[in-house]
Amino acid sequence: MRTKLYLLALSGVFFLGSAFVTLTDQPFTLEQLRQLYSQPTSQWPKPDVDPDIKNFQELGVRPDPKFPKDNPYSEKKAELGKFLFFDPRLSVSGQIACASCHEPQLGWGDGKQVSLGHDRQPGKRNAMTLLNVWNNEHLFWDGRANSLEHQMRFPVQDRVEMNHELTQMEKNLNKIKGYQVLFKEVFGKERFTIQEIAQALTTFERTIVSRKSRFDRFLEGKKNELTDLEIKGLHLFRTKARCINCHNGPLFTDNQFHNVGLTYYGRKYEDLGRYHVTKRAEDVGKFRTPSLRDVVYTAPYFHNGLFPTLDGTLNMYNMGMPNLQPTTAAQKADTLFPKTSSHLKPLGLSEDEKQAVIAFLGAISSVQQRINQPELPQ
Amino acid sequence: MRTKLYLLALSGVFFLGSAFVTLTDQPFTLEQLRQLYSQPTSQWPKPDVDPDIKNFQELGVRPDPKFPKDNPYSEKKAELGKFLFFDPRLSVSGQIACASCHEPQLGWGDGKQVSLGHDRQPGKRNAMTLLNVWNNEHLFWDGRANSLEHQMRFPVQDRVEMNHELTQMEKNLNKIKGYQVLFKEVFGKERFTIQEIAQALTTFERTIVSRKSRFDRFLEGKKNELTDLEIKGLHLFRTKARCINCHNGPLFTDNQFHNVGLTYYGRKYEDLGRYHVTKRAEDVGKFRTPSLRDVVYTAPYFHNGLFPTLDGTLNMYNMGMPNLQPTTAAQKADTLFPKTSSHLKPLGLSEDEKQAVIAFLGAISSVQQRINQPELPQ
Known part of the structure; x- marks a missing residue:
């Protein structure tokens, strides 16, 4: 906290020449953000996480895979x-x-x-x-x-x-x-x-794992691995863009299910998602949170591949995703009427802010390995 | 020509604040390039095309497809x-x-x-x-x-x-x-x-054609469709980067065959390309020039898919591509020893210049149409 106040006091000198990012009404310059995020993750600015988010984990270095006891690696x-x-x-x-x-x-x-x-x-x-x-x-x-x-x-x-x-x-x-x-x-x-x-x-x-990304190397101490834009994106990811509510932890997923508003309820492309498995009304339209590591390589996005680009995806989140409310009496009485997650809301990201988040998603994407199809046993 | 001299005279005032692009020893500011390229294509700066290039065509607006007389469209x-x-x-x-x-x-x-x-x-x-x-x-x-x-x-x-x-x-x-x-x-x-x-x-x-790109709209008079970086890329594409020697005409291909140095002669991945069809020694290792429209969607690149990104591809061209010379007596006597095209040479593009060319390749790529698989006749 002391560090933050100190930086805030410092910030006056940068006011004219620098871009600002707002966190709970405190503007930071890009230089301040770099200093804040160059600290250990435990001292990073507080993330903008809703109070009902369970088992929140901070972002972190890519962990090695674990193998179950009854099927160990060889x-x-x-x-x-x-x-x-x-x-x-x-x-x-x-x-x-x-x-x-x-x-x-x-x-x-x-x-x-x-x-x-x-x-x-x-x-x-x-x-x-x-x-x-x-x-x-x-x-x-x-x-x-x-x-x-x-x-x-x-x-x-x-x-x-x-x-x-x-x-x-x-x-x-x-x-x-x-x-x-x-x-x-x-x-x-x-x-x-x-x-x-x-x-x-x-x-x-x-064994199919992301390689270490520039973000991992940044966390491990190489502070020039991220550009200013990417650090701004990291900060937005954790705050105003609200991504971290679901995409948290070292693998950028909470391993939970959420309804992002793409249920197409009662229409041709209806997909009730998790509900098909649990039959619980609260699970209607929920889908698993995917990891975002290497996300630049995994287009198109969402359970139905709706968006071919990260740009389109970010635009959709920026609008708060579709959030249909029941209007007719029948809809109001319908216990299965899908509810878009309360964690989603219009974000008000500017074009520059969206591009910063996308730049950060590039920084958590690693260089892909070429894996060739092996010659098969005959 | 008068326009060019006039712009050159004007350029003095921009010298300190602008980036320069060199064409036959004449530096242009970004502003000058925009003015030059806002003219009809016939008045564009002379492209850097080798004297032995045949049937050169200037870049142009995307043409509509033609159908053969013995198989007309319906x-x-x-x-x-x-x-x-x-x-x-x-x-x-x-x-x-x-x-x-x-x-x-x-x-x-x-x-x-x-x-x-x-x-x-x-x-x-x-x-x-x-x-x-x-x-x-x-x-x-x-x-x-x-x-x-x-x-x-x-x-x-x-x-x-x-x-x-x-x-x-x-x-x-x-x-x-x-x-x-x-x-x-x-x-x-x-x-x-x-x-x-x-x-x-x-x-x-x-009927599978690129849609009109921002470059086409630029050519049709919407002069703000291209960014400064893209115009710089266009100019480099036609001059220092030498792309236009082969990727010319409205579809960015000369419809010819060239050896870009990826023959792998005598090695595991050897591919003699056009020679397999014609059996003419001069065709060893030649492959068809692909169109570059929509090139951002057609990765990986080259006949063997060697490079997953445009960045890698541009790096390879910037180095002049592999250009192996016969050294042993046997190689010198070998009439099939592959010759990399004389149109390829080290380009000396800076990182910024490469990025400008890549930006231009983005500007000749159009928004893709979603074509879904139809329900098949039974």
């Missing part, structure tokens, strides 16, 4: 999982692999509004990136799986995705000599089940 | 072609459509270094965008097809693409009642051949 297991990940023989047509919708060169998504699966049938939702997926407490936009091991069973069986039967897939893969050798090495037996397939696959998936 | 034919374009039943597996590698949401390419086809086998080359494909005198990176109608036969039959037989595909499609109705409407008969399939498909493909 290099061989991850290598085996990589083959499975790129193998179209997990699908009934023999043409669709996990990588078809989670392409390393497209931010581990597929770059499309919604994914296309068996017979190129369109799904309902945008393919989520697998970057930092080890951290997800729930999987899918609606959280219907509680572990990656659980998750992988869904796309294999989904008739608009891989359209396969788990038992048939298991049988087919067991016929491949190359896999018999690899599973023997990793699990000690040539015959393998869907459980071991899942263990190998998810071990690979947990 | 709306119904284009609509039918759109169904075929998105139909995976053109492939032997029933899973791969033209759109699989030419996805409207990914700049009508696929966003990958090289495409993946039947059984997810990787091809050798990057999927070319279909934007403005009506203008291509030759198709494919190596120009092995002379018309779109000819082109469409290759991917259908290629064993690492759709892996189908033309006659079998024709037979399968003829069984689909919905197509019988549509072909009847367009061609007057229910039974249709590969030739009519090609005519419909290519009529749709010729």
Whole structure:
């Protein structure tokens, strides 16, 4: 607090030549912001977080992935999982692999509004990136799986995705000599089940992590890694732009579900999200908060891939997102009528402020690794 | 010329406060550049084009597509072609459509270094965008097809693409009642051949065009559509950066073949390009000049998708691209030893100048249309 008052006193000399950012009525110059954010995160300006936000975590350095006790990491297991990940023989047509919708060169998504699966049938939702997926407490936009091991069973069986039967897939893969050798090495037996397939696959998936970004290096002490604009964006992200209410912690996600106003209730593209899983009225239209690390590579955005650019996405948040109120008596009586999250409101960001936030999102995006499809076991 | 001298005389007053761009030893201020480029293109500063460049065309407003006399446009034919374009039943597996590698949401390419086809086998080359494909005198990176109608036969039959037989595909499609109705409407008969399939498909493909960009509106008289940085980029594009030697005309391509130094001669990724078609030594390592309209959407770049960003691409051109000289006696005697194009040389662009060129490439990229996959005839 003392530091802040001191800086505020100092600020007079910069008033004429500098841009200002407002935090709870205190304007900061860019120079002051750089000084404030060059301190340890515990001494950063207080974030603008609503009082009912639970389990708030400050932003931080990218953590290393954790592996569950009942499926620990081994290099061989991850290598085996990589083959499975790129193998179209997990699908009934023999043409669709996990990588078809989670392409390393497209931010581990597929770059499309919604994914296309068996017979190129369109799904309902945008393919989520697998970057930092080890951290997800729930999987899918609606959280219907509680572990990656659980998750992988869904796309294999989904008739608009891989359209396969788990038992048939298991049988087919067991016929491949190359896999018999690899599973023997990793699990000690040539015959393998869907459980071991899942263990190998998810071990690979947990290694899919963002590299360290310029923001991480900034936090680790390299104070010139962020530009003035990016530091302004960081401050806005934590304050006026309110992003940090949901996108918090070192991976920029609270692992919770929120309704951002895109339920399309009663209309063609209706998607009740989390409600489909829990059947609780309060979950209507809620979707999982995605991590924002590497977000510049994971377009398009939102559960339905509505916006192809961060600019459009920011404009939508700046407007407060759609917030439809029930008007007719029937709507008022309808317990399922979707409620847009109370954390969303019009932000009043100027064009420059929006660009600063976007610049900051660039600074938490790392250089992508080229992962090539391996030659598959035969 | 009088205008230029007049502006040069004027320039003194800006010398201290403005950035300069050098053209044949004459520095221009940004203000002067804006004035010069606000004139009709015929009065623009002389481009820095090598004397042996043939058929040079100045940049210009986006032209409308032309359709061949023996396959004229009709709306119904284009609509039918759109169904075929998105139909995976053109492939032997029933899973791969033209759109699989030419996805409207990914700049009508696929966003990958090289495409993946039947059984997810990787091809050798990057999927070319279909934007403005009506203008291509030759198709494919190596120009092995002379018309779109000819082109469409290759991917259908290629064993690492759709892996189908033309006659079998024709037979399968003829069984689909919905197509019988549509072909009847367009061609007057229910039974249709590969030739009519090609005519419909290519009529749709010729409608895939860039929208007008800010550069077009600038040329049409809206002189504030380009920023100072973009005008500087335009000037550099035509002069110091030398892009216009090959990327010229209203579609930013000379429709010729050039060796940009990425032949990988004698190494794992060797690709002799145009030579594979013509068997002429002078064509070793030559690839077709792609249009640069909408280039910000068509990453990654070069025939092998080597660079994921324009920044990397510009860095490579700035270095003059790889220009390997034969050193051993065997290399000197080797008539196929690749020669990098004489139009390429180190450019000496500063970081700011590179960013100006990239900004200009943004200004010749238009807002993308959302084209959704249609519901297919059954």
